Amino acid sequence: xxxxxxxxxxxxxxxxxxxxxxxxxxxxxxxxxxxxxxxxxxxxxxxxxxxxxxxxxxxxxxxxxxxxxxxxxxxxxxxxxxxxxxxxxxxxxxxxxxxxxxxxxxxxxxxxxxxxxxxxxxxxxxxxxxxxxxxxxxxxxxxxxxxxxxxxxxxxxxxxxxxxxxxxxxxxxxxxxxxxxxxxxxxxxxxxxxxxxxxxxxxxxxxxxxxxxxxxxxxxxxxxxxxxxxxxxxxxxxxxxxxxxxxxxxxxxxxxxxxxxxxxxxxxxxxxxxxxxxxxxxxxxxxxxxxxxxxxxxxxxxxxxxxxxxxxxxxxxxxxxxxxxxxxxxxxxxxxxxxxxxxxxxxxxxxxxxxxxxxxxxxxxxxxxxxxxxxxxxxxxxxxxxxxxxxxxxxxxxxxxxxxxxxxxxxxxxxxxxxxxxxxxxxxxxxxxxxxxxxxxxxxxxxxxxxxxxxxxxxxxxxxxxxxxxxxxxxxxxxxxxxxxxxxxxxxxxxxxxxxxxxxxxxxxxxxxxxxxxxxxxxxxxxxxxxxxxxxxxxxxxxxxxxxxx
Numbered sequence: 337x338x339x340x341x342x343x344x345x346x347x348x349x350x351x352x353x354x355x356x357x358x359x360x361x362x363x364x365x366x367x368x369x370x371x372x373x374x375x376x377x378x379x380x381x382x383x384x385x386x387x388x389x390x391x392x393x394x395x396x397x398x399x400x401x402x403x404x405x406x407x408x409x410x411x412x413x414x415x416x417x418x419x420x421x422x423x424x425x426x427x428x429x430x431x432x433x434x435x436x437x438x439x440x441x442x443x444x445x446x447x448x449x450x451x452x453x454x455x456x457x458x459x460x461x462x463x464x465x466x467x468x469x470x471x472x473x474x475x476x477x478x479x480x481x482x483x484x485x486x487x488x489x490x491x492x493x494x495x496x497x498x499x500x501x502x503x504x505x506x507x508x509x510x511x512x513x514x515x516x517x518x519x520x521x522x523x524x525x526x527x528x529x530x531x532x533x534x535x536x537x538x539x540x541x542x543x544x545x546x547x548x549x550x551x552x553x554x555x556x557x558x559x560x561x562x563x564x565x566x567x568x569x570x571x572x573x574x575x576x577x578x579x580x581x582x583x584x585x586x587x588x589x590x591x592x593x594x595x596x597x598x599x600x601x602x603x604x605x606x607x608x609x610x611x612x613x614x615x616x617x618x619x620x621x622x623x624x625x626x627x628x629x630x631x632x633x634x635x636x637x638x639x640x641x642x643x644x645x646x647x648x649x650x651x652x653x654x655x656x657x658x659x660x661x662x663x664x665x666x667x668x669x670x671x672x673x674x675x676x677x678x679x680x681x682x683x684x685x686x687x688x689x690x691x692x693x694x695x696x697x698x699x700x701x702x703x704x705x706x707x708x709x710x711x712x713x714x715x716x717x718x719x720x721x722x723x724x725x726x727x728x729x730x731x732x733x734x735x736x737x738x739x740x741x742x743x744x745x746x747x748x749x750x751x752x753x754x755x756x757x758x759x760x761x762x763x764x765x766x767x768x769x770x771x772x773x774x775x776x777x778x779x780x781x782x783x784x785x786x787x788x789x790x791x792x793x794x795x796x797x798x799x800x801x802x803x804x805x806x807x808x809x810x811x812x813x814x815x816x817x818x819x820x821x822x823x824x825x826x827x828x829x830x831x832x833x834x835x836x837x838x839x840x841x842x843x844x845x846x847x848x849x850x851x852x853x854x855x856x857x858x859x860x861x862x863x864x865x866x867x868x869x870x871x872x873x874x875x876x877x878x879x880x881x882x883x884x885x886x
Contacts, residue, residue, distance in 0.1 A: 351431040354440045357448050360428050364455050365520075367421030369595050369605070372414035373462065374580040374709040376592075376608030379624050380410040381466075384805040386817050387795060388624040388687075389855035396624055401858035406872035414466060415874045418459045419473070425456035426476050443508070450508035454521045457501035458529060458578075458711075464493040465536065465806050468870030471881065472496055484883040487873065494533060502530045511555055518572055524555055525578040528712050535720055536810055540728035547721035550577075556714040558745040560645065563657035565715075566689040568707045577712040582607040584706030592703035607690075610705035613800070614691035615660065617677040618669040619698035626659050626685040626799075627855055628828070628846055629821050632768055633796050634659055635845040636775075638749045645747045654746035654796060659685045660693065662847045670697045682838075682853035684846045689800045711802065715742050719794055726789070730782035739785075739793050746797070751788065755780055766791035770846065771824045791817070809869045815860075822860035828852045 350356055371377040382388050383396045390396040398404045404411060429452050437445060463470040469489045474497060477483045488496070505526035513520045531546035550556065557574045564570035572579055583605040592606035614620025626634075637652040645653060651665045661684065664673045668688075678686065690707055692699055699705065719742060722735040740750035754762035763775040765788065778784040790811055794803065808814045829852045832838040842849045862868075878884060 347431070351435060352439065354444050354448075357428060357432060357435070357440075360424070360431075361448055361451055364421060364424040364428060364452055366596070366603070367417065367424055367459075368455070368580045369582065369603070369607075370413075370417035370420070371593055371595070371608050372410060372417050373421070373459075374607070374711065375582075376610075376612040376703065377410055377413060378609070378709075378802055379612045380404075381802065381805055382800050383624050385808050385814075386821055387627055387630045387799045387804050389627050389853050390624050391681075391853075394621070394623040400855065402862040402868045403858070404871070406878070407875045411871045412874040412876065414871070415463070415877065418463050421459040422456055422473060423476065425452045425459065426473060428452040429456065430475050446508040447510070450505040450526075451521050453501035454505035454509065454526050454529070457498045457505065457526075460493055460497045460501075461529065461533065464490045464498070466871055467873060469493060471877070471884070484881050486883050486886045491537075494537065498533055499530075502526050502533065506530060511553065519579065519581055521578060524550055524553065525712060528577050528717055531717070531720065531724075535724055536806075538727070540724050544721060544724035544728050547717055547724060550714075550717050551721060556717070558714055558718075558741070560745070561657075562653050562745060563694065565710055565713055566657060566707070567692075567694055569695075571708045575714045576710055577714060577717070578710070580709045580711065581605075582706050582708055584700065584704065588704075590702070590704075592705065604702075604704060606700075606704040606706060607709065608703040608705070609709065610691045610699050610707060611703040613687040613689065614693065614699045615669070615678055615686045618693075619700070620691065622678075622683070622686050624687065625683055625853075626687060627821065628684060628848070628853075629766070629768065629824065630795065630799060631659060631661065631685040631846055632770060633765060633792060635661070636765060636769065637746065637796060639747055640744075640749050640753065643744060643747050645745065649747070652746055652748045654748065656688075658687070658689055658796070658799065660688050661685045668693050679847065680850055682848055682851040684842075684848050687800055713801075715745070715797055716801075716803070718742055719789065719797065723786075723789055726782055726786055732780060732782045732785040735785050735789065736780065739789065742793065742797055751780070751785075762788070764788075764791075766795075768824050771827045812865075814865070814869070815863055818856050818860040818863055822856040825852060825854060825856055829854075 368374050379396055380399045383390055383400045390400050398408060429449060432449050460470055469487050470493045471485050472488050472493060506523060509521060509523045509526055511523045527546060527550050531543050534543035534546060556577060559565060559573050559575045564573050565575055586605040587602045590601050590604040592604045592608045594601055594604045597603050611620045612623050616622045634655040637655050639646055639649060639652050649665060656665055660668050662679045668676050692705060718738045722738040725731045726735040736751050740752055743750045751762050758777055761777040761779050763777055765775060767775045769775055794807060808817060828836060832852050836848060837843050838849050838851060
């Protein structure tokens with residue numbers, strides 16, 4: 337006689353109520369907390385571009401030098417974790433089709449499906465633009481044969497999964513959630529990601545139209561304090577569009593890297609990001625650090641003394657929220673700048689974003705940071721809209737308007753102010769004053785404003801937020817940027833003892849001491865678009881999927 341355990345949870349007994357579907361949906365949201373998706377392992381992608389360097393003894397070095405392979409940690413982990421999220425989303429999407437409408441209240445059925453489909457679209461967007469495509473699974477595989485599917489291109493993944501999912505989500509998600517539901521994905525998140533998809537497809541007019549819908553909705557605005565986007569004190573604020581929640585307090589004692597519950601411990605609900613980017617002397621490892629180019633651009637983020645957002649500060653609001661430098665303004669891990677350790681061995685700056693420098697004396701034990709990660713925020717929408725209108729019809733005047741909204745919040749001189757004071761010209765702010773002496777002035781036109789957007793504004797505003805490498809790849813300027821920054825390194829190396837005085841205290845504005853860190857010596861030589869624009873398909877997928885290349 338075969339008896340059925342009445343307490344066992346099976347597919348036949350589980351998918352019976354709105355509460356059960358919401359419980360399953362929670363696990364889809366939970367996959368966002370994986371460290372390679374929203375946490376500390378994003379350091380391996382931050383370092384791929386022009387914003388971060390590292391030291392030879394740290395794990396990100398393989399990504400800085402473009403020597404990673406199909407078996408290395410982050411390449412395999414990100415693939416696996418994204419597919420965990422997709423599997424969980426597919427369960428919700430598949431079983432809700434079979435569910436009786438009567439078990440749901442109001443619009444709950446469509447809203448649950450819309451959330452799952454947005455999250456699936458997000459996971460597939462990350463896969464497609466990290467690996468150059470994906471293996472499409474649009475339902476729960478029940479056999480080995482159903483798992484063995486071919487690798488699809490970015491275009492195929494976009495048209496088959498991402499666009500239909502986002503269009504459904506956009507039509508069925510609310511603009512805002514109330515109370516305990518705050519933090520769920522919204523119409524704005526779906527619309528923003530939809531615009532980003534069209535931007536990456538180079539469908540500029542459609543992208544511009546979609547982004548303008550977000551702007552004109554009046555749901556979002558820039559926070560007055562830019563730091564509110566990188567700390568825990570004002571989470572899910574007016575600028576946040578899609579944000580992943582972490583906690584300092586839940587599951588105390590569990591290491592931050594533990595995401596899912598196991599028979600031995602509960603998930604940490606915490607992020608390891610702060611331990612990666614925070615300073616070595618204060619409970620972290622600074623495994624990645626700002627490049628000299630990023631450091632210098634932020635130093636040259638010229639404060640507009642007439643802007644009421646400023647208060648006699650020398651550093652721009654944006655710089656002060658982004659990097660820590662020698663003789664910085666304000667406190668750092670509760671210390672005055674004169675007391676702060678570090679800044680030796682060519683390390684001119686450290687990352688503030690996503691670290692706990694502003695309220696703790698050291699990073700939390702066990703890599704347990706509770707700072708949320710914002711995948712999408714309104715400043716990014718403004719800059720993507722500027723790019724879309726610029727590329728759609730060379731409308732550089734509108735592009736400048738929206739770039740300057742972002743610059744005004746940062747408290748810096750706007751492009752229009754530069755132009756008003758310089759006969760219609762503005763400086764090329766990505767050019768190193770230290771290396772080249774001056775920053776050439778250029779007339780505003782579609783080409784020069786695009787260069788500013790690509791080389792300056794998206795860098796200083798959005799660095800360490802997961803966009804930079806994808807931006808460089810889609811623009812096709814990786815080699816150009818690497819070669820320029822390598823040339824700057826060579827100049828600094830040749831002049832380190834004379835002009836830069838690295839052996840005797842360094843010189844402003846970077847104050848580099850002891851050595852010049854060679855961030856681009858390998859990557860500028862190694863870069864091959866076919867090999868490095870996207871991660872390779874992980875070895876385990878190649879070895880287990882017989883239809884991968886069919």
